[in-house]
Amino acid sequence: MAETIKIAIAGYGNLGRGVETAIAKNKDMQLCGVYSRRSPESLKTVFNETPVYSIDELINHRDKIDVLILCGGSKEDLPEQGPLYAEHFNTVDSFDTHARIPEYFSSVDAVAKANNRTALISAGWDPGVFSINRVMSEALLPDGETYTFWGEGLSQGHSDAVRRVEGVADGVQYTRPVESAIEKVRSGSRPELSTREKHERICYIVLKEGADQEAVRQTIVEMPHYFSDYNTEVNFMSAEELARDHKAMPHGGFVIRSGNTTDANAQIIEYRLKLDSNPEFTSSILVAYARAVYRMAKKGQFGAQTVFDVPPAMLSSRAPEELRALML
């Protein structure tokens, strides 16, 4: 492993920290710097030796950076940063607004192609490795149904929603797949499952002083889009209990393909993630895909890319001969 891939991080929240940590676990990579909107002095990195710069310096450093990992959010940051930085860098991001992926892909693709850059969008686990399993398992078993279950895990969007309810001081929301639904799918029977039958929602709420517990519960369970289609359990606790028991960010889920090769023979493909930390795992995936982006750029495979375009070998630090000899 002669080459070292030089990586930079744009944006330093949970994801940026996770990428900093993940790079240290990949011997063929080197972190050139963290670039943030915050002042470099105020920013506390995981490793003392990590260079920190103002985001304003990023484009000036472009010749020192092989791949830039965009660690901003999908709502505000990436729609702007994706096309902006694809002009100057090979990039990877975790854009995860499923409905807007085609539009985002086009905007990044135009810039990346015009500038001979490789820009891989929407890496992570969903979109990401879950998507790979949806595509591959459908291709391997064309006569079948694919089921995606999320959880048990902390949902950021739903936690935000409960915290906006009047009378709520703080709170979190967990999504949990219904175990009996998973068992039905695993049986090969290809059940039709309603939203309510697939997932349930569990909330842990700290009330504001004087708030009406029953009114809060009612508002949550009846909230359209977020909760009204689910069975929702609402629990109340103190701020101390919430801080003690619910500050981790576990997540995970299942992609299950149930198919038949003949009427007599059902075949089940199941991919499961059980994650202690959702952002750290996403970061670790971004770093593996940065390796692939580096290699695709070297091969001249420019433009926007997704996880669907990356052969497994490109993710690995091992040489192709070693992969064939040891892992095939």
Add this chain to the structure above:
Amino acid sequence: MAETIKIAIAGYGNLGRGVETAIAKNKDMQLCGVYSRRSPESLKTVFNETPVYSIDELINHRDKIDVLILCGGSKEDLPEQGPLYAEHFNTVDSFDTHARIPEYFSSVDAVAKANNRTALISAGWDPGVFSINRVMSEALLPDGETYTFWGEGLSQGHSDAVRRVEGVADGVQYTRPVESAIEKVRSGSRPELSTREKHERICYIVLKEGADQEAVRQTIVEMPHYFSDYNTEVNFMSAEELARDHKAMPHGGFVIRSGNTTDANAQIIEYRLKLDSNPEFTSSILVAYARAVYRMAKKGQFGAQTVFDVPPAMLSSRAPEELRALML
């Protein structure tokens, strides 16, 4: 989907039959013919309309065939047929002698490269999609351990071994992963597991008349390489019971990666197959990879390939834009 991919089958055992069935489930494919050493008249195909030819005609038909799927065995057939047919065809095979893959790859690669052909070797589930999961999960979680468990399923090699024991008229062998070992791995503790701790073996035996049951049991459980390192259960039954209960070919297993992104956070990636029919699933995989081979050949990606070289999008009959819009 305007294009139709024209596929031929070389060799007509369980795998060839499975490929014939699988092609019918892929609307962008057409079966041009089954080529067998047996006389075309004696061969009973799944579908009456399937054209059957002598294997001697195969090379004469090469201009009508986009991809040839080699359905012979890894021991006798493929070492000869792989390089032979890679001169004239784009090919896919399920070569599964793990230890000889590098040698087989080289012999096929030389011929395929010299003749501008694409030859994908060792497709299936192990080697195959299990191998992909070993490579990808290691890349996504470099600090970790990967565990492969097989079963519960019928093992062809071990069944052959018990049938060779003196006093055995017929028999089958199932490999079963030890449930407590899987649970230990899923816990994130990264256990060291001995051969005996990972799998157990279960045999169903029909004795020859007058054979000594206890001697047969003893010979089986003490058989080096095959059984002596495992806890083995030996059951005896009549030929009728064996025929009634043990003629299916179920299999499956697990690839589990247990890794840490930080000391505090364990992350588990689990890939599981539960197969009613091992050969039919392998066949279905061969057909999906035939689509990829067709596309790689069109792009000029010649030479021997493995599943590690194939981007997920190439396996799917859907267009890239559709994959991004619907499945990412």
